[in-house]
């Protein structure tokens with residue numbers, strides 16, 4: 001039976017790569033991100049920047065605006081609260097309750113189209129690859145796939161009976177090797193009905209089966225209304241060792257202790273559980289467990305800016321190298337604001 005789904009228009013798309021300012025992380029002891037009143041001050045290397053009301057200022061002998069990072073009225077204009085429930089206002093559509101608690105087992109989906117829409121768990125997908133290398137091209141491809149006007153070009157997201165952690169299906173995500181100068185490969189399932197802010201607990205639990213390749217990040221929680229989508233993400237290094245990174249400014253990282261050296265194994269189901277307490281100071285905290293072994297437990301800043309809302313969650317191959325195939329299955333995804 002063909003079910004016509006209501007698609008959510010005009011949700012923002014985030015980009016990969018670095019934040020608008022700041023480059024790769026440095027080990028300089030002076031690096032810091034500090035909330036000062038209604039400003040966020042960033043010291044990165046020899047630069048001092050401040051963000052206030054969405055504007056980034058370079059601070060030196062004078063204070064010079066250098067760019068607009070986000071619309072300071074976005075949150076106020078996009079969300080409404082009723083009886084402590086937060087709703088996202090979707091123009092020409094209505095209000096949709098944000099999703100801070102949900103479970104996804106992929107069992108009833110026949111195609112990715114069954115997973116995306118106003119009445120299911122996800123609102124979008126990001127399939128960036130050789131055939132859709134730019135934001136405009138992957139947004140266009142997404143629309144065509146969701147309308148049934150196109151199949152995937154190279155990278156794919158498919159419910160699959162090949163592997164499952166539970167039930168009958170999991171979700172297979174695939175990115176294809178290319179030598180065509182692509183910056184990053186992506187095949188992720190996304191929701192922009194997420195809403196996590198200062199003082200909130202973000203809990204994530206999911207089963208992953210890495211069949212092939214080296215995904216660079218698996219879970220990406222970010223502010224999609226800001227340029228380049230700053231936020232916090234679960235990353236894997238070249239040897240598939242996990243870390244969590246605040247994707248902002250000098251990119252502070254949450255890592256395994258020196259004596260701990262775990263990698264995500266290939267060829268088996270692995271359970272990842274993540275807790276992030278969101279705070280714009282060192283009172284934030286990140287904990288990561290793999291198969292119930294706690295790998296990371298570190299305090300630190302977990303929120304980019306004091307008033308930031310992480311309104312987008314991407315899961316799957318949220319980044320992978322362009323020069324190799326990556327095949328990642330996932331199943332039994334759970335998100336919660338109160339514990340998992």
Ligand SMILES: [Ca+2]
Nearest residue numbers: 105166167169
């Ligand atoms: Ca399943």
